[in-house]
Amino acid sequence: RTDDGHMQGVHGLGDYTLVFLDTLDGPPYRDGHHAGRLCPARMRWADRAIAAAPGPVVIFMHHPPYAVGFPGMDDIRLADDEAFLAMLSRHGPGKVAHVLSGHVHRTISGNVGGISVSLLKSTCHQMPMLLGARGSGHSVAEPGAYGIVLLGPRSVIVHSEDFDIAGTLPVGDHDSGEGTRA
Numbered sequence: 001r002t003d004d005g006h007m008q009g010v011h012g013l014g015d016y017t018l019v020f021l022d023t024l025d026g027p028p029y030r031d032g033h034h035a036g037r038l039c040p041a042r043m044r045w046a047d048r049a050i051a052a053a054p055g056p057v058v059i060f061m062h063h064p065p066y067a068v069g070f071p072g073m074d075d076i077r078l079a080d081d082e083a084f085l086a087m088l089s090r091h092g093p094g095k096v097a098h099v100l101s102g103h104v105h106r107t108i109s110g111n112v113g114g115i116s117v118s119l120l121k122s123t124c125h126q127m128p129m130l131l132g133a134r135g136s137g138h139s140v141a142e143p144g145a146y147g148i149v150l151l152g153p154r155s156v157i158v159h160s161e162d163f164d165i166a167g168t169l170p171v172g173d174h175d176s177g178e179g180t181r182a
Contacts, residue, residue, distance in 0.1 A: 006042060010049050016097070016151050017053035021046055021061040023078055034136070036063025036078040036103070043080070047087050056097035058149070058156060059088075064101040064119050066112040072136040073104045073127065085113050098156040100149065107145065107160045118158040120147040 001007055006022035023036035038046065050057050065081040067074040078084060088096045099117045105127040108119040121127075121144070128140040143162040150157040 002041075002045065004039075004041060008042065008045060010053075014151060015055040015153070017049070017055065017057045019046065019049045019053075019057055019059045021059060023061045023063040025079070034076040036061070036076075038078065038080055038084055043083065043087060046084075047090075050088070050091050050095060053095070057091075057095060058097055058151070059099045061099070061101050063103050064117070065099065066110075066117065068104055068106070068108050068119065069131045070104065070106075070127065070133060070136075072134050072138070076103070076136055085115075088115060089113055098158070100147070100158065105139070109158070116156065118147070120158075120160055121145045 002022075006024075007020075008022050009020045011018045011020070021038065021042065023038060025033055025035060025037040046059075061078070063076075063078040065078040065084045067077060088099075093114060096115050099112075099115055101117070101119050102122065104119055105122040105125065106119065106129070107121045110117050121142075123144040123146060125139040126142040126144075128138050128142075130138055143164045145160050145162045148159040148161060150159070
């Protein structure tokens with residue numbers, strides 16, 4: 001925990017450094033606000049943690065620092081995503097090996113600015129495959145999942161394992177608001 005109350009940390013694992021970032025927008029926390037934010041202090045902390053890492057870095061954060069094609073969920077991604085991605089790119093190719101996040105409740109993978117990314121779905125309700133849909137309150141009774149990350153000498157492999165709890169979960173309105181990224 002930082003002096004400002006953020007839950008962040010660094011952990012060495014073999015040749016990798018794992019950097020855990022708290023992307024909640026606060027303190028103070030605003031009711032009904034679901035976008036993530038890295039204040040200047042947390043951005044500096046992340047920059048220093050990456051610079052100090054002797055080898056490749058894997059970043060874990062809740063809010064994805066990129067748009068995923070669901071406009072309602074894109075509205076509540078990391079608000080300062082461009083500044084964050086610019087900071088990562090300043091560390092040079094290969095320094096940040098992978099970024100893992102959640103928040104969207106869908107399994108998504110890709111490459112953003114030359115960095116591989118994985119977004120893991122929720123352990124509870126999931127976001128339906130509604131590319132282009134507005135709003136973030138959509139949910140579907142698909143199974144929950146957890147991720148398994150394998151770090152190899154030259155690889156980061158991310159598995160997603162579903163478990164069937166969908167039949168026991170109520171599916172309803174989980175709206176987190178629109179336009180809350182500002």
